[in-house]
Amino acid sequence: MNFVEALSWVNIRFLLDGLLVTVEVAVLSIIFSFIIGSLLGLVRYLKIPAVSKLVGLLIDLIRNLPLLLIIFFTYFALPQIGIRLDIFWSAIAAMTIFESAMLSEIIRAGLNSIPKGQTEAGLSTGLTYSQTLMHLIIPQAFKAMVPPILSQFISLIKDTSLAVIISLPEITHNAKIIYGQNTDYVIPMFVAMALLYFSICFALSRVVKRLKLGVQI
Template sequence: MDFVGAYSGANLSFLFESLLETLKMAGLAIILSLIFGIILGVLRFARIPVITQIVAIIVDILRNLPLVLIIMVSYFGLRDFGIQLDVFSAAILALTIFEAAMISEIVRSGLNSISKGQMEAARSSGLSYTQALRHIILPQGLRRMVPPTVSQCIALLKDTSLTIAIGATELMYAARVVYASQTSYMVPTLILVALIYFVINYSLSILSRRLEAKQI
């Protein structure tokens, strides 16, 4: 094991540039998946005839597919339909689709956890169903969703490593490039990458636990 060579200035610079790419990828995917996940979750909770059933089927399909399959289809499969995305865009699309399905379940569960009496009370006070959902149910549900949503964001950050399947220049891809140049770099490089993931994800885990404690 060559720690000195593995941790050379050039290698560290390359790894941390890829870390920034990973964080950028995860950040965009988190924002987009939160937007679409909330929309899908509300549609499922609202029980709109036909639409709710269609959304439920789509979400169930996506949640039960391997993420790496969605990544491969987003990059290679869409080409058969004349849609050619670059690696970064395909990675964002796949992560967003998969994580939005996951977050929609968190949203639906959070909304379902609110007492039905609150909706009835809001309706009896003169609010429409949409107004009651927007002003009474959704704000309370969103607060309860924060801890599990943070946990899902942690999972998303780790899932970015799967985009190595289409050659995305994220952290694991950079690690493979580094230790491919010298086999003695493998263990030191993987140790560093593991440490980076641990620090980021453990920090988010602490945040999740604190937010959850505030809900108790």
């Protein structure tokens, strides 16, 4: 166990390169999954005949699958049907598929938490259903949805480490390469990884805590 040599500038820079990839995958996955998850959650909330039930079945299927299996699917199975993605985009596709399903349920639950009387009140003032939804229901529901959505994003950041299985050059992958060259570096690398993940996730968790307090107030 040699912390001085293990945490040399060359190794630290290699870990930071991995951190950059982790952040890139997480940010893009967050953006895509939020857009798709919002649409899916809205479709389920609106209870569109046949469509909502079909979407619900698909979401339940994805939510009950391991993320690791979805990563394998995007990288190894999609090429079998003619869809070829590199490691980076395979990881993003897998994260987006999984997180979209999770976020859709958060969004649906948030919309359902608003009393039906709010919709009736909006309609009684002359607003259309879509106007009531956009200007009355969604803004109220969004306040309640923000903390769990951010909590899900924190989980997504940690889940990026699973992409090491397809050799995505993120933090865990790069640390594995470093301690693979010298077994004395195993503990220092695990400590470095823990600190990097902790610093990102703890900062976001503080944001979530503040938002929860704001919602309660």
